[in-house]
Amino acid sequence: MTADLFPTRESLEHIPIKEAEVYYLRHLPLARAPHIVMGQLIDEVPWRAENIVVWGRIYAQPRLIAWYGDVGKNYTYSGIYLEALPWTEALLDIKKRVEAVARTDFNSVLLNYYRDHRDSMGLHSDDEPELGERPILASLSLGEERTFVLKHKREKSLKPVRLKLASGSLLLMKGDTQRCWKHGIGKETGPCGPRVNLTFRRILT
Numbered sequence: 001m002t003a004d005l006f007p008t009r010e011s012l013e014h015i016p017i018k019e020a021e022v023y024y025l026r027h028l029p030l031a032r033a034p035h036i037v038m039g040q041l042i043d044e045v046p047w048r049a050e051n052i053v054v055w056g057r058i059y060a061q062p063r064l065i066a067w068y069g070d071v072g073k074n075y076t077y078s079g080i081y082l083e084a085l086p087w088t089e090a091l092l093d094i095k096k097r098v099e100a101v102a103r104t105d106f107n108s109v110l111l112n113y114y115r116d117h118r119d120s121m122g123l124h125s126d127d128e129p130e131l132g133e134r135p136i137l138a139s140l141s142l143g144e145e146r147t148f149v150l151k152h153k154r155e156k157s158l159k160p161v162r163l164k165l166a167s168g169s170l171l172l173m174k175g176d177t178q179r180c181w182k183h184g185i186g187k188e189t190g191p192c193g194p195r196v197n198l199t200f201r202r203i204l205t
Contacts, residue, residue: 011025012024012101013026015161017150017161017177018152018180019152019177019179020175020176020177020180020181021174021176021177022172022174022177023171023172024163024169024170024172025101025172026166027168028098028140029097030094031093034142035142035143035167038167038195038196040090041090042113042194045066045111045113046085047064047066049061049064050080052079052080053079054078062120062187063114063115063119064115065110065111067082067084067085067109067111068085069084069087069108070087070108073107073203075110077126084108091109098138099200101170102136102172104136104202105202106138107203108201108202110201111198112196112199113194114143114144114146114185114194116191116192116193117187119187120184120186121184122184123151123184124184125178125179125181125182126199126201127178129205131201131202131204132202132204134175134178134179135202136172136201136202137173137174138171138173139165139170139197140168140198141166141168141171142168142195142196142197142198143195143196144193144194145165145166146165146188146192147185148164148165148185149161149162149184149186150182150183152182153180153181154180
């Protein structure tokens with residue numbers, strides 16, 4: 001892929017984190033303003049409310065999700081089986097723009113819809129076998145700015161890393177990030193607007 005297809009005035013910023021490879025782009029060029037793209041996704045995506053299994057217990061997932069991808073690129077995590085929905089024109093356009101910056105081809109995307117301050121994502125790693133040993137994930141944020149937290153799995157002396165993810169920004173995780181770190185989005189103490197996140201990835205099997 002080449003970034004020349006969708007030129008941007010900004011470059012990827014390397015976030016120095018031990019045993020991780022993380023980059024941040026404050027503004028990914030989109031076909032329309034981020035809040036308009038988010039509104040379209042909220043209206044058109046068939047969002048799912050799911051339960052997840054954590055340590056043998058069932059919990060209501062505190063956000064809505066959807067899974068899109070190439071034919072047969074299905075995904076399972078925390079007891080949830082996701083069969084890939086066919087790409088829409090809007091998602092394919094976003095995918096091409098993300099691929100141009102990440103310089104990687106993706107075949108699937110997980111969408112998360114955080115409706116307000118009560119929605120969140122617990123600390124976890126995207127380390128399922130079908131993603132490979134050193135997966136590349138590209139995460140596009142639309143809407144309300146939320147804090148993305150990374151916590152090392154083993155070294156308790158390492159302080160958690162907190163990143164504010166602006167609307168229209170792209171976070172790229174590579175290398176040993178998933179092997180060594182967990183990440184998540186916490187609840188907010190006060191009311192906030194909606195946020196939609198698209199995490200592009202490549203299913204290997």
